[in-house]
Amino acid sequence: xxxxxxxxxxxxxxxxxxxxxxxxxxxxxxxxxxxxxxxxxxxxxxxxxxxxxxxxxxxxxxxxxxxxxxxxxxxxxxxxxxxxxxxxxxxxxxxxxxxxxxxxxxxxxxxxxxxxxxxxxxxxxxxxxxxxxxxxxxxxxxxxxxxxxxxxxxxxxxxxxxxxxxxxxxxxxxxxxxxxxxxxxxxxxxxxxxxxxxxxxxxxxxxxxxxxxxxxxxxxxxxxxxxxxxxxxxxxxxxxxxxxxxxxxxxxxxxxxxxxxxxxxxxxxxxxxxxxxxxxxxxxxxxxxxxxxxxxxxxxxxxxxxxxxxxxxxxxxxxxxxxxxxxxxxxxxxxxxxxxxxxxxxxxxxxxxxxxxxxxxxxxxxxxxxxxxxxxxxxxxxxxxxxxxxxxxxxxxxxxxxxxxxxxxxxxxxxxxxxxxxxxxxxxxxxxxxxxxxxxxxxxxxxxxxxxxxxxxxxxxxxxxxxxxxxxxxxxxxxxxxxxxxxxxxxxxxxxxxxxxxxxxxxxxxxxxxxxxxxxxxxxxxxxxxxxxxxxxxxxxxxxxxxxxxxxxxxxxxxxxxxxxxxxxxxxxxxxxxxxxxxxxxxxxxxxxxxxxxxxxxxxxxxxxxxxxxxx
Ligand code: AGP
Numbered sequence: 001x002x003x004x005x006x007x008x009x010x011x012x013x014x015x016x017x018x019x020x021x022x023x024x025x026x027x028x029x030x031x032x033x034x035x036x037x038x039x040x041x042x043x044x045x046x047x048x049x050x051x052x053x054x055x056x057x058x059x060x061x062x063x064x065x066x067x068x069x070x071x072x073x074x075x076x077x078x079x080x081x082x083x084x085x086x087x088x089x090x091x092x093x094x095x096x097x098x099x100x101x102x103x104x105x106x107x108x109x110x111x112x113x114x115x116x117x118x119x120x121x122x123x124x125x126x127x128x129x130x131x132x133x134x135x136x137x138x139x140x141x142x143x144x145x146x147x148x149x150x151x152x153x154x155x156x157x158x159x160x161x162x163x164x165x166x167x168x169x170x171x172x173x174x175x176x177x178x179x180x181x182x183x184x185x186x187x188x189x190x191x192x193x194x195x196x197x198x199x200x201x202x203x204x205x206x207x208x209x210x211x212x213x214x215x216x217x218x219x220x221x222x223x224x225x226x227x228x229x230x231x232x233x234x235x236x237x238x239x240x241x242x243x244x245x246x247x248x249x250x251x252x253x254x255x256x257x258x259x260x261x262x263x264x265x266x267x268x269x270x271x272x273x274x275x276x277x278x279x280x281x282x283x284x285x286x287x288x289x290x291x292x293x294x295x296x297x298x299x300x301x302x303x304x305x306x307x308x309x310x311x312x313x314x315x316x317x318x319x320x321x322x323x324x325x326x327x328x329x330x331x332x333x334x335x336x337x338x339x340x341x342x343x344x345x346x347x348x349x350x351x352x353x354x355x356x357x358x359x360x361x362x363x364x365x366x367x368x369x370x371x372x373x374x375x376x377x378x379x380x381x382x383x384x385x386x387x388x389x390x391x392x393x394x395x396x397x398x399x400x401x402x403x404x405x406x407x408x409x410x411x412x413x414x415x416x417x418x419x420x421x422x423x424x425x426x427x428x429x430x431x432x433x434x435x436x437x438x439x440x441x442x443x444x445x446x447x448x449x450x451x452x453x454x455x456x457x458x459x460x461x462x463x464x465x466x467x468x469x470x471x472x473x474x475x476x477x478x479x480x481x482x483x484x485x486x487x488x489x490x491x492x493x494x495x496x497x498x499x500x501x502x503x504x505x506x507x508x509x510x511x512x513x514x515x516x517x518x519x520x521x522x523x524x525x526x527x528x529x530x531x532x533x534x535x536x537x538x539x540x541x542x543x544x545x546x547x548x549x550x551x552x553x554x555x556x557x558x559x560x561x562x563x564x565x566x567x568x569x570x571x572x573x574x575x576x577x578x579x580x581x582x583x584x585x586x587x588x589x590x591x592x593x594x595x596x597x598x599x600x601x602x603x604x605x606x607x608x609x610x611x612x613x614x615x616x
Contacts (some may be wrong), residue, residue, distance in 0.1 A: 002106040003029060003078035005205050006167045006177050008226050009196025010059060013074030021076050022051055029078035032092035035102035035169060036074040038064030041569050042102050042171050046091035046098040052127045071226055073177060077104035077588050080610055084129030094133040096140030097124055098612055102169045105132040106201050108249040108615055110162030135166055148225055153178040154236055157221060167199055180221040182254045187359060188216040191227055192243055194226035197224045204402050207248040213242040215385040216498050244385050246584050248402050259605040264404030265591050270453040271565035272410040275399040276417045286438025288424040293394035295429045300350040303328055306335040307354040310492060315354050316485035317581045318419035324578060326426035335362035339369040348372040356403055356411035357612035358386020367391050382411050396422060405604045406611045407497050410588045413582050444576045451573050455586040461570055466598035469523050475500060478507040479527035480536055486527050486581050490588035496598040497606045519549040530556040541565050554587050
């Protein structure tokens with residue numbers, strides 16, 4: 001989604017804004033722009049395409065030849081087009097007619113047409129096709145009517161329908177920026193510096209300057225001065241909003257020695273899982289403690305998991321884990337479907353949202369639906385201070401650290417660990433429901449980082465498979481039982497970054513149609529670890545082979561039979577069945593990565609995709 005950076009302080013705002021926008025590039029964008037206040041005048045530069053185009057224009061035509069000693073203010077934006085084409089005129093920031101104000105915006109102004117009509121009837125002329133521009137004109141209208149900036153900004157925000165995050169700059173008020181958030185259009189994070197303040201739509205954009213960050217809630221507005229931040233609610237009443245100390249150091253948000261963020265994040269998984277477990281498992285007794293989640297004395301009647309994309313696949317695996325370890329019934333829905341199917345939910349149920357970003361509109365809406373129906377709402381979330389974390393009655397942090405690559409990897413495996421920990425916590429509170437002793441469960445977890453490291457070891461097979469099959473147009477992924485969702489996840493990974501069409505299926509479904517697809521051009525990835533459905537998978541592999549399909553198996557080390565059946569084998573170490581998806585997920589990620597690189601795709605920012613889908 002759109003990236004936002006704002007700055008107020010003594011330093012030159014431009015490098016801070018450009019560098020911050022660069023750190024938000026992963027959010028996906030098609031144009032960019034900046035506005036600074038220079039000698040009481042707002043100067044704007046915008047460019048279509050990558051940030052480098054904007055930087056080149058700024059180098060050729062500096063916005064402000066020399067900075068005075070007074071406060072410096074600036075706002076910047078990377079745009080992911082929703083209203084209006086990808087043009088310089090539609091890029092943010094947008095100005096009011098008199099050039100007195102500049103705004104940047106994330107979200108969709110659902111009533112922009114009527115606002116635009118109303119403003120046009122007052123003689124306002126629009127320069128762009130965007131919904132954002134109405135915000136600038138509305139703000140300028142209230143300022144011209146004599147409202148102080150804070151009041152004018154609040155009145156403007158209250159007039160907007162839909163989910164919107166806005167940052168405003170007023171040439172007549174050079175001692176403040178104003179940021180507002182109405183709905184869950186993606187965050188507003190405010191970084192507290194020494195005599196300077198930073199505003200961003202996402203933490204990595206400002207993390208190098210400060211780790212003290214406060215987050216606006218839905219319906220809040222912040223008046224940001226260089227040495228003070230005042231937060232107001234939608235009625236203008238003061239709100240106390242403490243700052244979080246974000247544990248993410250700037251380095252961890254950098255790519256380091258890796259070629260892509262996705263590559264770095266794949267190889268961080270052993271460390272990430274270690275962090276996820278840290279302090280939560282007593283490996284002597286097996287006791288599990290979840291620091292931000294209270295397990296109720298009464299078992300939930302049912303847990304309804306709602307999530308999107310990769311997180312939904314984690315939810316499907318969570319069903320196996322929670323039902324088998326804690327014997328609590330679980331239903332899993334795609335969040336975008338959940339609230340429209342009139343789910344049967346009551347106060348003895350739980351709605352569990354799984355979301356890396358904590359800002360996915362569909363998942364937040366599903367969680368809100370749970371609240372509306374009086375269910376307890378839990379979350380498994382990665383982003384500190386996100387909407388989902390704050391909306392939930394209790395949450396389990398993934399602790400994966402910043403996940404920058406659009407394709408989710410370490411967040412997926414750490415969310416599986418969180419699901420396992422949740423199941424253990426439920427089982428331990430309701431021991432009569434448990435099917436194994438806590439110690440056994442804890443010992444399995446203790447082995448996990450080591451097992452993951454073994455799957456991450458250098459392996460030439462990925463380059464070999466990419467060289468051999470990178471030009472194929474279709475792939476099939478098959479799995480059964482707790483690894484069936486890994487087939488879905490493998491297919492999603494391949495298609496979202498290499499643009500090869502891929503489908504994931506429960507292997508047992510092959511005979512009901514998909515087997516018609518098999519021919520010598522169709523590579524079939526089969527997850528066939530030694531578990532209770534292994535024999536079924538072997539017969540599936542034989543069916544594929546008998547139709548001249550090529551089989552790439554993910555199998556348990558030492559399995560001689562599969563080595564004879566499959567054309568290629570990627571080995572994973574033996575592990576307790578419910579933990580095998582954490583291991584088998586990694587070959588799915590590495591396969592997709594190598595194919596995407598071999599095909600010259602933009603691995604970290606695949607076309608048409610954004611890291612966090614904050615619109616429905
Ligand atoms: C996964 O690789 C995709 N980037 C996408 O499916 C993602 O998992 C989905 O949009 C959900 O995001 P969330 O976990 O932040 O809610």
